[in-house]
Amino acid sequence: MNKKISLGLAISLMAIAAALTFIISTSYSVSLYNSLISDVQERAEMYTKLEQIDTYVRSYYNGTIDEDELIESLAEAYIGVLENASAEYYDENEYELYQEHVSGTHLGIGIYFEDVGGCPSVTDIIPNGPAEAAGIAVGDSIIEINGYSVLEMGYDWAYSMLTSEAGTQLTLTVRSSGEDTSYTLTTVQMTVATVSSDSFDGYGYIKVAEFSEITYRQFIAAYLSLLSDSTTTGIIIDLRNNSGVIFDPVFNLLNVLLPEGSVPYISTSLDGTQSSGDLCDGTNTPAVPVVVLVNSRTSGPAELFAAALRDGLDATIIGSTTAGSAQLTSVYSLYDSTAISIPTATLSGPLTEFSGTGVKPDYEVTLAADLNSDLKLLDETTDGCIKKAIEVLSQSSTNTVSDDD
Numbered sequence: 001m002n003k004k005i006s007l008g009l010a011i012s013l014m015a016i017a018a019a020l021t022f023i024i025s026t027s028y029s030v031s032l033y034n035s036l037i038s039d040v041q042e043r044a045e046m047y048t049k050l051e052q053i054d055t056y057v058r059s060y061y062n063g064t065i066d067e068d069e070l071i072e073s074l075a076e077a078y079i080g081v082l083e084n085a086s087a088e089y090y091d092e093n094e095y096e097l098y099q100e101h102v103s104g105t106h107l108g109i110g111i112y113f114e115d116v117g118g119c120p121s122v123t124d125i126i127p128n129g130p131a132e133a134a135g136i137a138v139g140d141s142i143i144e145i146n147g148y149s150v151l152e153m154g155y156d157w158a159y160s161m162l163t164s165e166a167g168t169q170l171t172l173t174v175r176s177s178g179e180d181t182s183y184t185l186t187t188v189q190m191t192v193a194t195v196s197s198d199s200f201d202g203y204g205y206i207k208v209a210e211f212s213e214i215t216y217r218q219f220i221a222a223y224l225s226l227l228s229d230s231t232t233t234g235i236i237i238d239l240r241n242n243s244g245v246i247f248d249p250v251f252n253l254l255n256v257l258l259p260e261g262s263v264p265y266i267s268t269s270l271d272g273t274q275s276s277g278d279l280c281d282g283t284n285t286p287a288v289p290v291v292v293l294v295n296s297r298t299s300g301p302a303e304l305f306a307a308a309l310r311d312g313l314d315a316t317i318i319g320s321t322t323a324g325s326a327q328l329t330s331v332y333s334l335y336d337s338t339a340i341s342i343p344t345a346t347l348s349g350p351l352t353e354f355s356g357t358g359v360k361p362d363y364e365v366t367l368a369a370d371l372n373s374d375l376k377l378l379d380e381t382t383d384g385c386i387k388k389a390i391e392v393l394s395q396s397s398t399n400t401v402s403d404d405d
Contacts, residue, residue, distance in 0.1 A: 050074075079340060086327040086343040093159045095339045098331070102246055104212035106192050108163045109170065109185045111136065115155045119143055120162060126192055130185040136174055143180070144173035163187070197222035200380045203234045203393050210244040211301045216252045220284065227286065234288050234393035236386065237309070240295040240319060242302035247328055247347070250301040250308075251277060256284040258312035265308055267328065268346045276350075280312075289396040290315040291389040294359060295367070299323035306359050307349030317361045318388050326355035363388055 057065070072091060079089040090098055100106055110129015113120040120142045125132050142158065143150055150158045161170060166189040174181050195218035198205040204226030208219065226232050254264035260282030268274050292306045292315050303322045309315040327343040334340065346355050365384045380386045 075338070075340075079342075082342070084327075084343060086325065086329050086341070088329075088341045090331075090339045090341065092337045093156065095333075095337060096163070098339070101210065101244065102212055104192050104194060104214035105189065107166065107189050108187055109172075110188070110190070111162075113142070113162070116141065118155055119150045120155070120158050126190070127196070128193070129190060130188060134183045134185060136183065137176060140174045140176045142172050143175050146171050193218065195219045195222050197226060198380075199226065199229070199232070200236075200386070200390060202231045203236055203390055204229075204232045205236045205238065205380075205386070207238040208242055208302070208305075210242055211246045211249040212244070213246070213249070215246075215249040219249075219253060220256070223284070227288070232288065234396065235286055235290045236293065236389045236393070237290065237305075237315075238293040238386075239298050239302040239306055240293050240385070241297045243297055243299045243323070244302065245300050245329060245341070247301045247304065250305045253305065254308050254312070255280050256282070257286065258282060258308065259285050262312045263350045264312070265304055266348045266350060268348070270344065286313065289393055291392055292317045293385045293389060294319040294322050294361060295385075296320050296323060296358075298359075299325040300327075303354050303359050304347050304349065307352035307354055310359075310362075311349040311351040316363070316389075316392050317359060318363045318365055318392070319361050319385050320364060320366050321360050322354065322358040324354055324356045324358035326353070363392065 076089050079087050097112070106126055106129070110126040110131040111122050112124040112126070113122050115121075122131070122136060122138050122140045122142075125136065125138060142162070145153075145158060145161045164170070164187050166187055168187045170185055170187065172183045172185065174183060191214065192212070194209050194212050194215045196207045196209075198207075204223075206219065206222050206226070208215065223235070226235065251264065255278070258264055258280040260280060262280040262282065264277040264280055266274060266276055290309060290313050292309055294302070294306050294317060298306065298319075299322060303325065306315075306317055306322065310317055326346050326348060328345040328347050329341045330344045331339055331341045348354060352359060365388050367384060380390070
């Protein structure tokens with residue numbers, strides 16, 4: 001039975017609803033206003049304190065102030081207070097190196113390096129670059145460039161020289177295990193091969209050194225090439241020592257590798273809200289078993305890749321527990337060619353969480369520390385992880401044949 005209400009009652013109900021809306025909105029606005037005021041007051045106190053320190057120092061300190069170092073120190077201290085390993089301040093050199101990693105290109109002599117004691121210390125060698133051809137190794141220190149001492153000229157000067165425009169000739173004095181050797185190298189502009197591939201007795205092998213903007217294309221090319229060979233009965237994906245921070249290539253790879261309709265990953269925002277990645281297309285889902293190799297230096301995007309492949313493809317994971325770095329970060333450029341990176345969400349596989357705990361392998365295989373740092377010294381006969389992967393895949397192939405019978 002329909003009931004009609006009077007115009008007066010309708011107006012009254014609308015007035016009550018409007019009042020409630022106003023009260024709720026006002027309460028929220030007051031709460032928001034109070035929080036903003038509190039935040040502004042805290043900021044004002046911070047700036048006032050800094051201004052007072054600056055005033056006293058400039059008025060009474062009988063010395064010089066390095067303005068650039070002051071600004072850099074304040075920026076580093078601000079990010080350091082966050083006490084979050086994923087939050088980082090990039091100075092101009094570090095941001096340039098970060099952008100190089102992202103783009104998958106390199107300008108220099110084919111090395112990655114960091115400041116150790118004021119000199120560039122080699123942290124990685126880029127395959128097929130001038131440094132590799134010359135025999136420079138991880139851990140070597142560059143102490144002189146073109147006859148000038150790096151300690152005297154400064155690390156920033158050394159950085160600018162080692163990243164000079166392509167075609168610049170450099171004479172380097174490199175210290176390795178206490179011995180100094182001179183090299184003459186020429187800087188190059190090169191595309192970094194983040195993916196390499198091989199085949200071991202019918203098992204395809206794909207090594208992903210890091211994730212960059214060009215990794216997706218390189219991975220798919222190697223992957224499809226291996227699967228086009230009818231003798232390939234399994235795929236080994238090596239993510240050991242892969243410690244990049246770029247997640248987009250992983251998202252794109254999961255979209256085509258996981259079965260159609262699969263959830264590739266789960267994202268938890270800072271307020272605890274969870275959402276899943278877009279459902280996968282599954283255009284290149286493998287029809288053969290997959291094994292993933294990891295170690296303690298596998299972190300971030302590589303960990304998500306391993307977890308999602310296990311959850312979505314039932315991939316077997318071999319090696320040692322990964323780093324446990326699950327935070328998705330956003331990078332913001334600053335006015336002076338520097339930048340900050342801050343976490344915006346925590347990622348996990350559809351079933352496997354690894355934040356703080358890492359991805360635990362199905363088969364634990366631990367290599368000696370020196371071999372873990374330079375896997376190029378190993379091959380399929382000396383690498384315990386690859387040997388175990390071949391064993392697992394061969395058992396899988398045997399089981400498949402038995403099931404068919």
